[in-house]
Structures are given as C-alpha cells and as structure tokens.
Amino acid sequence: MELNLRSALEKNGATLDENQIKFVAGLETALRSSLENNETKVSELIKKELESAGTNDEVSEQLRGLAEQMEKIEKSSITSLNSTQKRTLRKEIEENRDDIVEAIRSGKSLGTEDKGIFQLRAAAVHLDTNTVSLGAGVTAPLVENVEDAPALAFTRYPENFLLNTVRNMQVAKVKQTIFKTEQAPTEGDAAVVAEAGTKPLIQYKFVKNALSRKKYAGRIEWSEEFEMDNDMLFNAIVNMIERDVIKTWNNGMIADVIANAVAFTTSPQDDTVILPDASDVAIVLQGLIDAQNYAADTVVLNPATIVSLMLIKKTDGERISNPMFVDGRLNGMNVIASNQMTAGQILVLDSSIYSEIHSDINMRVGTYGTQFITNENTLICEMFSILDVAQIDLVGSRYGAIATIEAALLKP
Amino acid sequence: MSVKIKNTKNAGEVEYISYSKKADYKAITLKKDGKVYVEHKTLADTLVKKKLAEYAKDVDFDIESRTFKHIEDVEK
Numbered sequence: 001m002e003l004n005l006r007s008a009l010e011k012n013g014a015t016l017d018e019n020q021i022k023f024v025a026g027l028e029t030a031l032r033s034s035l036e037n038n039e040t041k042v043s044e045l046i047k048k049e050l051e052s053a054g055t056n057d058e059v060s061e062q063l064r065g066l067a068e069q070m071e072k073i074e075k076s077s078i079t080s081l082n083s084t085q086k087r088t089l090r091k092e093i094e095e096n097r098d099d100i101v102e103a104i105r106s107g108k109s110l111g112t113e114d115k116g117i118f119q120l121r122a123a124a125v126h127l128d129t130n131t132v133s134l135g136a137g138v139t140a141p142l143v144e145n146v147e148d149a150p151a152l153a154f155t156r157y158p159e160n161f162l163l164n165t166v167r168n169m170q171v172a173k174v175k176q177t178i179f180k181t182e183q184a185p186t187e188g189d190a191a192v193v194a195e196a197g198t199k200p201l202i203q204y205k206f207v208k209n210a211l212s213r214k215k216y217a218g219r220i221e222w223s224e225e226f227e228m229d230n231d232m233l234f235n236a237i238v239n240m241i242e243r244d245v246i247k248t249w250n251n252g253m254i255a256d257v258i259a260n261a262v263a264f265t266t267s268p269q270d271d272t273v274i275l276p277d278a279s280d281v282a283i284v285l286q287g288l289i290d291a292q293n294y295a296a297d298t299v300v301l302n303p304a305t306i307v308s309l310m311l312i313k314k315t316d317g318e319r320i321s322n323p324m325f326v327d328g329r330l331n332g333m334n335v336i337a338s339n340q341m342t343a344g345q346i347l348v349l350d351s352s353i354y355s356e357i358h359s360d361i362n363m364r365v366g367t368y369g370t371q372f373i374t375n376e377n378t379l380i381c382e383m384f385s386i387l388d389v390a391q392i393d394l395v396g397s398r399y400g401a402i403a404t405i406e407a408a409l410l411k412p
Numbered sequence: 413m414s415v416k417i418k419n420t421k422n423a424g425e426v427e428y429i430s431y432s433k434k435a436d437y438k439a440i441t442l443k444k445d446g447k448v449y450v451e452h453k454t455l456a457d458t459l460v461k462k463k464l465a466e467y468a469k470d471v472d473f474d475i476e477s478r479t480f481k482h483i484e485d486v487e488k
Contacts, residue, residue, distance in 0.1 A: 259476040263431055265454035401449045403442055408455060408465045 004028065015134055033402045038217055075188075125376055126222035126237065128229055152236050158339040162257070165298055165336070168356035174384040175357075178211045182392045209391050216249040217382035224375035232318035239382045242361055253356065254340050256387050258347060261399035264288075266408070271408040277312070278305050278346060279324055279407045283331050285348040285398040294350040294396035302343040306404065349397035358385040429454065432475070439471035 005028045006021060016024065016108045040374070124130060134140075188202040220241050227234045269284050282299045289296040312320045324331045333348070341347060368378060421483050431452065438456035441448050450457070450469045459465035 255476070263437070263452040263455070265429060265452045266458065270458070401451070402456060403445055403447070404440070404449050404451050404459060404465070407442060407444065407459050407462075410464075412460070 005031075014136070015139065022064060025139050033189070040158075085343065107322045124218060124221075126225070126226045126234075128225050128369035131226065132232070132233065141389065150232070152232070154240070157247055160246065161300075161336050161338055161340075162250055162253050163356070165334075165351045166207060166253075166354040166356055167352075168358065170358055170360060174213050174359045174386055176213050177379060178386060178388055180209045180211065180388075180390050181206050182209060182390050196324050211386055211388060213384050213386045214252060215382055215384050216245050217380065218245050218248070218250060219378055219380045221371070221376055221378045224377075227377075237361075241379065242363065245361065245381045245383060249358070253385065253387050257349065257354065257397065258303055258399050260394050261347060261397040264398060264400040264405050264408070270408050272411055274411050276406040276409040277309065278402050278406075279309055279322055280409060281332055281346055281402050282333065282348055283324060284405070284409060285346065285400070286331060286333060289348060289350055289396055289398060292395045294353065294393070296348050296350050296396070297333055298329050298336060298347075298349050298351045298397075300338055300347040300349075302341045302345070303337040303339065304343045305346070306335065308335050344397065344402055347397070347399045350393075353389055353396040355388045356385060357388060359383050422431040434473075434475045435472040437473070437475060439473060441468045 009016060009024065014088065015303060054242045060307040063321070160285055184207045186202060186204050188200050190202060191200050193199055218241055220237060222237075224235065264285065267284050267288055273280050273284075278301065282301075286296040288301075308326060309322065312322070314320060325335070328335050361381060363381045365379045367376065372377065429452075436458070437450050438448050438453045438455055439448055440456045440459060442465045444464070448471055449465075450473045454469075456465070456467070460467060
C-alpha cells in the first residue's frame with residue numbers, strides 16, 4: 001500500500017523541521033508495516049511510536065508543531081467527515097483531553113496508557129520554537145527585497161461596554177464581601193387616623209444579602225531565548241494578557257448581569273401587539289421595569305438584531321422608519337450593539353442598580369518549580385472585582401429571548 | 413371624585429413568583445422557528461396553551477447562579 005505521510009503533509013503546504021521529519025518517517029514506517037501485515041490497530045502503533053520517539057519534550061514539541069500545521073492545512077482544504085467519524089473523534093477528544101493537555105503542558109509522557117493522541121493544542125511556555133510558525137505555503141525569503149511588517153495583526157474582540165454604562169471605581173483593596181442590608185416587606189402601614197384613634201403599628205424589616213469578590217487572572221510563561229529573540233512579539237504578548245484579563249473581567253460582569261436579570265413571564269401588552277419586533281420587546285421590558293419604579297435606560301442587543309430593525313420595509317421596498325428608534329436611542333434608552341449578547345436575546349436594564357468596584361491590574365514576574373534552572377519565567381496578571389447590586393433591585397433588569405416574548409405579545 | 417369597586421368575594425392572595433430555581437423554568441420548542449428556548453414556566457405554559465409552542469422533550473439545562481448570596485449561604 002502506498003503511504004507517504006511527509007509527502008502528503010508537504011503537498012498540503014506543511015513545512016517540517018528536522019525533528020518532525022524524523023517523527024513522521026518513523027510513524028510512516030510503522031504504519032506501512034502494520035497495514036501490510038494487518039496486525040495492529042493504528043492507534044496502538046501511534047502510541048508505540050510516541051513512546052519510542054526520543055524524549056518527552058521533543059515528542060510534545062513535534063506533535064504541537066505538527067498539530068498547528070495540520071490545522072492550517074485543514075483550514076485551507078475541503079474536508080468532510082461523516083457523522084460517525086465526527087462522533088468518534090469528539091468522543092476520543094473528550095475522553096483523553098485532560099491527560100493530553102497535561103502531557104503537552106508539562107512535557108510529560110504521552111501515551112503510557114491506552115489513550116489517543118488528539119487535542120494536542122494547549123497553552124504552553126512561549127519558546128522560540130512553538131510560538132510563531134510559517135503560514136501554509138510560506139517559506140523563508142531567499143531575496144533581500146522583503147519587509148517584516150512592524151505591526152502585528154490581532155484578533156478583534158467586542159468592545160468592553162459595561163464600564164461605560166455602569167458606575168465603577170478603582171480601589172487599592174477590593175473587599176472580599178459586601179453585605180447588603182435590604183428592605184424586606186414592611187408589617188403594617190401608615191393610615192389616616194381619626195381623633196383619639198389608635199395609630200397603626202408599623203414595623204420595618206430588613207434582610208442581609210452578600211456579594212462576593214471575584215478574581216480574573218491569567219499567566220504566561222516564556223523562555224529567556226524567546227524574550228531575547230522576539231522583542232516586539234514579547235511586548236505584544238504582555239499587552240495581550242493584560243487585554244485578555246480585562247476582556248474576561250468585562251465578560252464576567254456581563255454574564256453576571258444577565259444571570260441576575262429577571263426573566264419575562266407576562267406583561268399587560270400580551271396578545272395586543274400586531275407584528276411585534278425587537279423594538280416592541282424592548283419597550284415592553286422597559287415598561288415592566290418602569291412599573292417597578294425604576295427607569296430603564298439601556299438596551300443591549302446583538303448587532304444582527306439591530307441591523308434587522310433597520311431593514312424593515314414595505315412589500316414594494318419602501319423603508320419603514322421606526323419612530324421609537326431614533327439616533328441610537330430606543331424610546332429614550334441607550335442602545336448598545338454588542339457581540340457579547342447572543343443573537344436573538346435582549347437585555348434591558350436600569351443601569352443605576354449596578355455599581356462596580358475593582359482593583360488595579362496586578363502584573364508580577366517570577367519563577368516556580370524548575371523554571372530558574374531552565375531559564376524560564378512566569379508573568380501573572382490578575383485583578384479583583386465586585387459587582388454591587390441589591391437583590392431587591394434586580395427587577396430593574398430584564399433578559400429574555402426576543403422570539404418567545406414576541407410570541408407572547410402577538411395579537412392573535 | 414374617585415370610585416373604588418369593593419370585592420364581594422375573596423380578594424385572592426398575592427402570588428409571589430420565583431425565578432431562581434431550575435423548577436421555575438421549562439424548555440419549549442417555538443413553532444414559529446422550531447428552536448428550543450428555556451423560559452420561565454409562566455411564559456412557557458402561556459405559549460403552549462396558545463399553541464405557539466410545545467414542551468421540548470429530552471432537553472436539560474442549567475440555571476446560572478446569581479451574584480448575590482443570602483446571608484446564611486456565606487462561608488464563614
């Protein structure tokens with residue numbers, strides 16, 4: 001049987017280094033032998049090859065490099081798996097994920113038990129050999145007339161909008177817990193009293209709730225050589241971890257606001273709205289909030305939902321303008337378009353019910369374990385935050401699926 | 413002048429709606445788009461009753477916890 005793994009990889013744009021060529025050649029020989037004799041399962045062969053392929057570090061590095069190149073090839077190739085293959089692959093990945101990730105991360109042995117070799121991509125120490133790779137079909141330049149662009153291209157993320165909406169402040173130390181004393185239903189009530197009449201007894205009651213601090217953090221590790229050989233990239237990576245911790249913090253707060261928001265149950269407008277759309281849903285939720293003596297001032301929607309609102313036309317193509325949705329405001333509420341909001345969902349809130357207290361972003365560099373003798377460093381990046389809201393105020397925020405609320409509003 | 417209608421029968425009790433437990437929610441399939449939604453049982457029951465949705469079978473879900481804790485839940 002014809003089997004040439006190296007040729008197949010290179011044909012698809014992979015560039016193998018010396019170690020990877022050795023590994024692929026060994027695997028290829030073993031596979032060919034097995035297929036000819038029809039004796040052994042391929043997974044066992046790969047496992048055996050892994051065990052005999054030099055040191056664990058080398059194996060991990062080779063596999064990671066191969067996995068990265070295979071991913072590029074997959075992206076540029078049209079590949080289709082049938083449903084059974086997809087299920088099997090997913091099951092293998094799920095079953096072996098923890099072991100494989102740990103093996104790649106720590107460089108420890110992979111395949112000592114009956115495990116697969118999937119999920120080879122995992123965070124690892126930044127090294128000269130594993131952080132930057134050549135794109136599919138890209139080779140080292142052989143001429144002088146080339147330029148290494150000074151700017152890096154980054155993945156774009158949704159804007160961190162919550163801190164523009166909710167009151168927030170930075171403090172040196174964020175309290176571990178905020179205890180909120182909240183009014184509970186009062187016993188008795190004031191009333192008009194006749195002459196010589198007994199005044200009604202009133203008892204005010206309170207309940208204490210607690211809010212806990214959260215820590216958002218991440219770390220990077222790198223070798224001395226990586227920092228030495230990649231000035232621009234290293235500085236960018238340090239900025240990136242700070243950006244990503246802030247992103248996680250922002251996303252965490254949004255997730256909390258959504259989890260806290262009250263679900264839609266019913267409204268006075270049920271069964272009364274003709275052809276309801278997202279703007280109708282927003283206004284109905286605004287009404288529910290305002291009916292509780294709050295003032296809804298913010299609507300958060302996925303951009304796709306907002307685009308749909310702007311494209312409403314008559315059957316002859318004439319655009320229908322929505323008088324409630326003008327200049328980025330919907331019935332007086334600020335409309336925020338964010339990809340952090342799932343398409344088809346809506347969040348409406350009185351932003352004054354929330355406040356947020358956070359620490360500075362703390363970044364420290366140090367070593368742990370054997371990093372000192374292997375010339376490696378660790379940078380930790382962390383910040384603390386507490387999202388302050390009273391339970392009693394949660395009726396000032398509403399979250400739900402636009403389609404189901406539209407169905408409730410629809411006039412039969 | 414304002415008028416007030418007096419109840420001659422039982423005025424009824426105030427109904428408190430819980431939002432925090434999994435049992436407060438139900439999974440439904442909306443007929444309009446065929447998608448599964450997890451909604452508060454009040455809305456879910458209303459939409460099913462209006463024949464705009466059906467209860468979704470074999471659908472499990474989690475309710476994400478809120479940020480606050482009742483005082484008795486706080487770790488000492």
